[in-house]
Amino acid sequence: MYESLSLWNNAPVRQLILDFVFAVATPGGPNFIPPAERIATFDNDGTLWCEKPAVIQLFFAIQRLKELAIANPSLLEQPSYKAAAADDLSYFTSLYPSNPTEWENLLHDTHIGMTQSEFEDQVVTFLSREIHPRFGVPFKQLTYKPMVELIRYLEAHDFKVFIATSGGMTFVRPVSEEIYGVSRERVFGSNEIFESRLTNHGPVVYRKAKLFDLVDGLSKPVNIEVHIGRTPILAVGNADGDVHMLWYSETSPYKSLQLLLHHDDADREYAYEGGAEKVLQLAANHNWHVISMKRDFLKVFS
Amino acid sequence: MYESLSLWNNAPVRQLILDFVFAVATPGGPNFIPPAERIATFDNDGTLWCEKPAVIQLFFAIQRLKELAIANPSLLEQPSYKAAAADDLSYFTSLYPSNPTEWENLLHDTHIGMTQSEFEDQVVTFLSREIHPRFGVPFKQLTYKPMVELIRYLEAHDFKVFIATSGGMTFVRPVSEEIYGVSRERVFGSNEIFESRLTNHGPVVYRKAKLFDLVDGLSKPVNIEVHIGRTPILAVGNADGDVHMLWYSETSPYKSLQLLLHHDDADREYAYEGGAEKVLQLAANHNWHVISMKRDFLKVFS
Numbered sequence: 001m002y003e004s005l006s007l008w009n010n011a012p013v014r015q016l017i018l019d020f021v022f023a024v025a026t027p028g029g030p031n032f033i034p035p036a037e038r039i040a041t042f043d044n045d046g047t048l049w050c051e052k053p054a055v056i057q058l059f060f061a062i063q064r065l066k067e068l069a070i071a072n073p074s075l076l077e078q079p080s081y082k083a084a085a086a087d088d089l090s091y092f093t094s095l096y097p098s099n100p101t102e103w104e105n106l107l108h109d110t111h112i113g114m115t116q117s118e119f120e121d122q123v124v125t126f127l128s129r130e131i132h133p134r135f136g137v138p139f140k141q142l143t144y145k146p147m148v149e150l151i152r153y154l155e156a157h158d159f160k161v162f163i164a165t166s167g168g169m170t171f172v173r174p175v176s177e178e179i180y181g182v183s184r185e186r187v188f189g190s191n192e193i194f195e196s197r198l199t200n201h202g203p204v205v206y207r208k209a210k211l212f213d214l215v216d217g218l219s220k221p222v223n224i225e226v227h228i229g230r231t232p233i234l235a236v237g238n239a240d241g242d243v244h245m246l247w248y249s250e251t252s253p254y255k256s257l258q259l260l261l262h263h264d265d266a267d268r269e270y271a272y273e274g275g276a277e278k279v280l281q282l283a284a285n286h287n288w289h290v291i292s293m294k295r296d297f298l299k300v301f302s
Numbered sequence: 303m304y305e306s307l308s309l310w311n312n313a314p315v316r317q318l319i320l321d322f323v324f325a326v327a328t329p330g331g332p333n334f335i336p337p338a339e340r341i342a343t344f345d346n347d348g349t350l351w352c353e354k355p356a357v358i359q360l361f362f363a364i365q366r367l368k369e370l371a372i373a374n375p376s377l378l379e380q381p382s383y384k385a386a387a388a389d390d391l392s393y394f395t396s397l398y399p400s401n402p403t404e405w406e407n408l409l410h411d412t413h414i415g416m417t418q419s420e421f422e423d424q425v426v427t428f429l430s431r432e433i434h435p436r437f438g439v440p441f442k443q444l445t446y447k448p449m450v451e452l453i454r455y456l457e458a459h460d461f462k463v464f465i466a467t468s469g470g471m472t473f474v475r476p477v478s479e480e481i482y483g484v485s486r487e488r489v490f491g492s493n494e495i496f497e498s499r500l501t502n503h504g505p506v507v508y509r510k511a512k513l514f515d516l517v518d519g520l521s522k523p524v525n526i527e528v529h530i531g532r533t534p535i536l537a538v539g540n541a542d543g544d545v546h547m548l549w550y551s552e553t554s555p556y557k558s559l560q561l562l563l564h565h566d567d568a569d570r571e572y573a574y575e576g577g578a579e580k581v582l583q584l585a586a587n588h589n590w591h592v593i594s595m596k597r598d599f600l601k602v603f604s
Contacts, residue, residue: 036479036485116527160487169528170531173531177338183338184530184531184532185462185464185487185488185529185530185531185532186487187531188528191528194524194527194528195520195524196520196521196522196523196524196546196550198520198546198549201553202549202550202552202553203520203523203546203549203550203553204553205523205524205527218497218498218500218505219498220498221498221505221507222496222497222498222507225418225496225507226471226490226493226496227487227529228486228487229472229475229486229487229489230486230487244498244500244505247500247504247505248498248504248505250504251503251504251505251506
């Protein structure tokens with residue numbers, strides 16, 4: 001049981017994880033932590049699944065615009081719909097944060113104004129059918145297998161593993177059990193404002209016409225408090241939006257571990273530090289440990 | 303294992319629960335439901351613990367006012383502090399909903415403006431030390447033992463049990479594991495707005511100066527969606543604020559069960575229908591089953 005993490009290179013980071021889990025899960029040991037306190041939080045985009053050439057949820061929004069324009073071609077007069085029809089990804093990646101109005105319109109047109117279950121059906125269809133432009137497989141297959149193995153390893157040692165995404169909570173939940181083995185209620189993230197509407201068939205949860213608050217940065221500890229109510233002893237992230245989650249984990253009164261996935265593998269995935277400059281810099285001052293995808297992952301995808 | 307619920311009178315409601323659990327948990331049976339879908343939600347005030355002569359959280363607020371006035375006697379010039387010092391419960395029970403301004407001031411003075419962990423310490427101290435005016439025991443002991451037994455019984459059949467309170471989420475979480483055996487993350491309810499503040503010791507979750515949204519009625523299905531992401535197959539409530547939760551549970555595509563605790567036991571607890579008129583009326587039209595405290599509970603408290 002102790003010898004595990006077979007998809008991780010036998011290098012310092014793997015050993016660090018094994019030692020940490022052994023230390024906190026060994027009854028009677030000086031760093032033993034009761035199971036109820038063994039909370040781990042993982043970021044999602046870029047930590048558990050691929051976020052390049054853009055976050056998967058953006059591809060979803062573009063696909064939705066395409067579908068809406070097929071049903072109503074007059075929409076193609078609007079720049080976002082036109083860009084979607086032309087598969088102009090750069091148009092969309094340049095929107096945030098430089099053009100908040102168009103960005104909000106994009107979310108408005110694709111993420112609200114339907115029931116929760118209608119939205120989830122759209123998400124499942126998209127993630128199962130639409131193909132990643134480089135890897136040629138459905139988006140939902142682009143999970144990092146060593147990370148999924150780490151989740152299983154932690155659970156085998158009585159950790160409760162949560163996914164704290166900065167993206168949409170309900171963009172991940174419909175597939176979280178299938179692709180990560182993580183229960184829906186252990187996934188949280190950004191949300192629209194939901195509303196319960198009383199219909200002839202009883203209350204239905206509806207995605208109301210109000211915009212996102214992006215749950216990133218300082219909001220992650222708040223979301224952790226609301227959905228867990230404990231400080232994680234293990235936090236795993238990859239980007240500047242994870243700084244506060246990693247730091248928050250450090251405030252645990254227990255032994256804790258912070259891990260940062262560095263995307264340095266252009267051959268098997270991508271190599272980039274954009275959006276992670278700050279967290280990589282802070283990792284050196286804090287005691288956050290960098291996972292090198294190139295060095296530490298024996299395998300990336302399945 | 304099947305013969306259980308020893309604190310329940312051998313009457314129709316007990317049998318109904320046993321039959322329901324057997325039906326959904328028996329593999330191969332026509333009503334079998336996979337464990338992941340076996341979600342149960344319980345209201346808290348009046349369903350899991352005593353809510354008379356007033357909800358426990360109101361006693362907490364009054365106690366806090368008393369303590370604040372001891373530290374700063376000039377506060378006694380304000381009517382709420384004066385009423386608290388005089389143990390004038392009726393002053394407070396008449397505030398909501400008739401005097402929203404004073405009600406909001408009460409919450410403001412007692413529930414915000416401190417870190418989350420400071421607030422939780424106050425809650426634990428209050429629930430462990432302060433004594434119920436009629437029963438003469440600390441408030442946290444006033445849980446309904448047959449309900450706690452039901453939670454254990456459901457969990458033994460692979461249900462996930464959540465507490466959907468209309469009161470404060472963080473008023474219940476600090477004791478939920480001790481008094482109900484329900485993990486903190488499975489308790490949700492009304493919340494202040496939290497804020498993460500970066501201190502020299504890292505991010506700290508703070509209860510910001512903003513008021514409650516009371517998560518009752520139509521908001522319960524929304525909170526269930528946010529914290530669980532599934533429709534419960536079993537819902538248990540006692541008051542009009544639970545109507546939408548019970549109704550929402552009925553919309554499950556699976557076999558479902560709705561239970562309503564009727565407080566009809568003046569000898570052992572209280573007899574009242576105030577605040578439950580609507581739900582008792584609807585129970586007859588829907589197929590919601592009424593638990594009579596007098597008839598169905600062999601024991602109420604420990």
